[in-house]
Amino acid sequence: MEENFRILKPYLRGLPFIILSLVVAFMVSKKYLNYVTPMYESTAKLRLADVNDGVPSSNLFKDLDVFTTANEIAAEIEVIKSEVLLDKVLDSLDFDMEVFRKGKIKTDELYHDSPLNIEYDILDPDAYDKLYEVKVLDKTNFQISESGSDVSQPGIIGDTLIFDGVMLRISPNPNYLMANPHVQIMDDYQFRILSRPKLIANVKSKLDVIAVDKDVAVLRINFKSPNPEKASILVNTLSEVYINDYIENKYKAANVTVMFLQEQINSVLAKLSVAENSIQNFREDKGVTNILQETETDLRKIAQLKIQQTNIKMNLDAIEELTRYIQEGQENFLELAPNFEAFTDLLSTEIIKEIKALQAKKRDLLITFTPNNEKVMVIDEKIYDLTSYLAESINNTYKNLRIKYDRITEEINRAETVFEVIPEKERMLKILNREFKIYQQSYVFLNEKRIEAEIAQAARISFHRIITYAQTPKDPISPNGIIILSVATILGLMGAVILIYIIHLVKAKVNDKQTVESNSMIPISMLTPLLKNKTVANNYFMQTALELEVKGLLVPKNIICFSSYKYKSGAEYISVNLAKTSAQQGMKVLIIDVEDKLDINPDSTGNIHDNLDIVSLSDDSFSYYTKAAMQNHLESLRKDYDVVFMINELIGTGRSTMFMSLSTVNIITLDTRKTQVKRITESDLLNEEYNLPSVYFALNRYGYNPNIVVDICKILSRIFNIKKRTK
Numbered sequence: 001m002e003e004n005f006r007i008l009k010p011y012l013r014g015l016p017f018i019i020l021s022l023v024v025a026f027m028v029s030k031k032y033l034n035y036v037t038p039m040y041e042s043t044a045k046l047r048l049a050d051v052n053d054g055v056p057s058s059n060l061f062k063d064l065d066v067f068t069t070a071n072e073i074a075a076e077i078e079v080i081k082s083e084v085l086l087d088k089v090l091d092s093l094d095f096d097m098e099v100f101r102k103g104k105i106k107t108d109e110l111y112h113d114s115p116l117n118i119e120y121d122i123l124d125p126d127a128y129d130k131l132y133e134v135k136v137l138d139k140t141n142f143q144i145s146e147s148g149s150d151v152s153q154p155g156i157i158g159d160t161l162i163f164d165g166v167m168l169r170i171s172p173n174p175n176y177l178m179a180n181p182h183v184q185i186m187d188d189y190q191f192r193i194l195s196r197p198k199l200i201a202n203v204k205s206k207l208d209v210i211a212v213d214k215d216v217a218v219l220r221i222n223f224k225s226p227n228p229e230k231a232s233i234l235v236n237t238l239s240e241v242y243i244n245d246y247i248e249n250k251y252k253a254a255n256v257t258v259m260f261l262q263e264q265i266n267s268v269l270a271k272l273s274v275a276e277n278s279i280q281n282f283r284e285d286k287g288v289t290n291i292l293q294e295t296e297t298d299l300r301k302i303a304q305l306k307i308q309q310t311n312i313k314m315n316l317d318a319i320e321e322l323t324r325y326i327q328e329g330q331e332n333f334l335e336l337a338p339n340f341e342a343f344t345d346l347l348s349t350e351i352i353k354e355i356k357a358l359q360a361k362k363r364d365l366l367i368t369f370t371p372n373n374e375k376v377m378v379i380d381e382k383i384y385d386l387t388s389y390l391a392e393s394i395n396n397t398y399k400n401l402r403i404k405y406d407r408i409t410e411e412i413n414r415a416e417t418v419f420e421v422i423p424e425k426e427r428m429l430k431i432l433n434r435e436f437k438i439y440q441q442s443y444v445f446l447n448e449k450r451i452e453a454e455i456a457q458a459a460r461i462s463f464h465r466i467i468t469y470a471q472t473p474k475d476p477i478s479p480n481g482i483i484i485l486s487v488a489t490i491l492g493l494m495g496a497v498i499l500i501y502i503i504h505l506v507k508a509k510v511n512d513k514q515t516v517e518s519n520s521m522i523p524i525s526m527l528t529p530l531l532k533n534k535t536v537a538n539n540y541f542m543q544t545a546l547e548l549e550v551k552g553l554l555v556p557k558n559i560i561c562f563s564s565y566k567y568k569s570g571a572e573y574i575s576v577n578l579a580k581t582s583a584q585q586g587m588k589v590l591i592i593d594v595e596d597k598l599d600i601n602p603d604s605t606g607n608i609h610d611n612l613d614i615v616s617l618s619d620d621s622f623s624y625y626t627k628a629a630m631q632n633h634l635e636s637l638r639k640d641y642d643v644v645f646m647i648n649e650l651i652g653t654g655r656s657t658m659f660m661s662l663s664t665v666n667i668i669t670l671d672t673r674k675t676q677v678k679r680i681t682e683s684d685l686l687n688e689e690y691n692l693p694s695v696y697f698a699l700n701r702y703g704y705n706p707n708i709v710v711d712i713c714k715i716l717s718r719i720f721n722i723k724k725r726t727k
Contacts, residue, residue, distance in 0.1 A: 015501040022492050025492025029485050032479075033485075035105045037108070039225070040228040041224045043221065043468070044239050047466075049545050080221065085238070088245065089234065095230070098194065099114045099190070101114075101188070102133065109230075114173055116173055116185070117170070117173045120166055123162070123165045128198060129191065129195055130164070131147035135152075139157065141154060141156060143165055157171060161177055207222070208224075216353070218580070224477070235470035246462050261446050261449055268442045271439045272436070279433065316402060319401060320712065351386050351389065413553065508671060510671070510672050510679075511678060516699065525699070528540070528544075528570060528702055543587065554643060558643055558644070560575075560647040560664065562647055562669055563648040563649075564670075566650065574667075579591050584610035588641045589613075590638070590645070591614045591615070592615055592647065600656055609665065615637065646663060655691055661693070663695045665696065668698070670697055671701055673706070
């Protein structure tokens with residue numbers, strides 16, 4: 001706890017300065033807020049059309065690669081911030097003229113709150129972006145000049161004036177003056193006519209368009225302006241112009257598409273007619289009605305002919321076999337058994353049956369008659385006739401079948417010749433049909449798209465929506481008063497604390513006994529506080545004298561030497577008061593004032609105390625004393641007194657070390673407000689180097705933490721007195 005208090009001690013001392021810094025910082029920031037130009041921000045939210053809903057989701061131009069790309073949020077942001085769109089926005093706004101009311105410190109933009117109407121016509125393009133100053137002298141006269149120029153031109157309110165390439169007409173604003181009758185027109189004003197590139201650059205620098213979320217098609221449009229009305233007007237106008245521009249572009253694209261589609265339809269229709277005529281001409285030239293049906297008929301005919309050919313071939317083969325069989329057994333014809341099943345000849349079968357019957361009848365007759373019998377011979381003749389007829393019939397049948405076979409073969413060959421030209425016809429017909437289908441499909445497709453494009457052309461709506469309109473802001477976003485006041489106060493506090501710390505670090509004073517104990521092994525003999533009156537001083541030094549006796553420092557015949565690094569560091573004060581206290585205790589005390597610091601007449605010594613004497617060694621004769629001579633002189637002085645107090649020269653001067661070495665006890669006084677910390681280390685080195693007897697520290701004004709305001713007042717008073725004496 002004590003250590004923490006020691007750390008906080010410099011800040012407690014500087015507490016008035018800290019409070020003063022807080023107050024000054026607060027007042028300065030408050031004053032800053034009064035004069036700084038506030039910045040207002042207005043916000044509108046815009047929902048982009050979803051490609052899955054409404055008109056944009058249609059496949060109107062999908063196959064033509066128009067309007068098929070989804071509205072990418074980043075692309076739409078760049079469109080909104082584009083100079084082309086901003087130029088359209090500014091065409092509908094009156095941002096080209098900026099009017100200000102000029103004050104001594106602060107200049108405010110008036111916009112619609114201006115008591116003056118300024119109409120202009122630019123005669124010289126160099127007049128753009130210049131700042132002009134208008135001083136209204138009274139209700140009739142004014143003076144105008146370019147900012148920073150001493151040349152001015154008088155003018156009359158309500159009249160036309162040509163100045164610096166601008167035709168101006170300055171008149172009162174009746175609407176504003178009627179609504180605000182307390183406003184005086186006489187004042188200093190400034191105005192600037194902005195060129196369009198400059199205006200667009202200004203707007204673009206204060207415009208911010210961001211997406212609410214990367215996956216949500218909602219944009220937040222922010223605009224900052226010193227005038228709150230400007231902030232809201234621009235955001236709302238920009239949103240509306242963006243939507244109208246989208247509709248206009250969509251209508252133009254649909255219109256161009258309709259015209260394009262109509263041209264293409266006419267072109268395709270002409271080509272389609274040509275393709276139809278080509279197919280018709282080809283069919284007429286080649287005699288083609290239906291290749292598929294014709295081909296199927298011919299194939300069916302050929303198949304039937306081949307079936308007939310096969311049947312005839314089978315019969316022909318059977319006849320050939322039968323003919324060969326009969327020719328081989330012609331000598332024994334009646335013993336043959338021909339087979340007519342192959343060609344199913346009923347007549348030949350009946351003839352064979354008749355021949356077999358006649359053979360049976362002949363056998364019966366041969367039983368009764370001889371072979372030369374007339375009846376037997378008649379039967380032989382009948383058999384011969386039948387066999388001859390049968391042989392001739394077989395031969396004729398064979399010839400007939402051969403003729404049929406050859407004819408059918410010729411018919412098949414003739415039918416098959418038709419298929420030699422069919423592939424070429426079919427190929428050409430397919431080419432013509434394919435070309436026709438292409439034009440037909442294109443014609444149907446283009447007509448469908450034309451209808452859709454006409455629908456889109458007629459639907460002049462947008463699925464972009466303004467879901468939140470911008471409102472005129474009432475409170476500025478910058479400067480933020482609470483934050484600025486808080487930060488300024490904190491900075492004032494930190495600045496004061498840092499300054500106190502730096503001062504404390506630079507001064508590096510002793511301050512307290514912990515500093516001494518942490519930097520030196522020399523013990524502290526006494527801690528002398530700031531004694532405000534004699535009673536307190538007498539009581540303190542009485543107690544201190546007793547403590548020094550107990551410590552063995554204030555004993556008879558001792559020479560106690562008080563040394564310091566700086567005048568008025570407590571050596572004189574402590575030594576004199578200890579001497580007085582010792583004299584009051586009945587001791588005979590001598591004060592040796594080496595440099596005559598006390599400046600007391602020795603004859604008036606009794607005024608201090610009867611048992612107290614003061615001698616000075618400031619005479620020039622003592623400056624030549626050697627250590628031995630001085631020691632003898634001190635011994636001669638000491639023998640007549642109980643205790644001797646010596647006030648030494650400043651440490652580091654000519655004889656200070658000699659007097660310290662001749663003393664019995666050495667007390668080095670350190671003033672907590674004056675003595676630097678480095679003196680503690682120097683004292684240690686001095687003690688080690690010269691091996692001084694019984695060295696102790698005495699802290700003067702221990703625990704004293706004066707008010708910094710009082711110190712400042714004292715310093716100022718001292719400076720004032722010095723100046724006054726100088727005068």
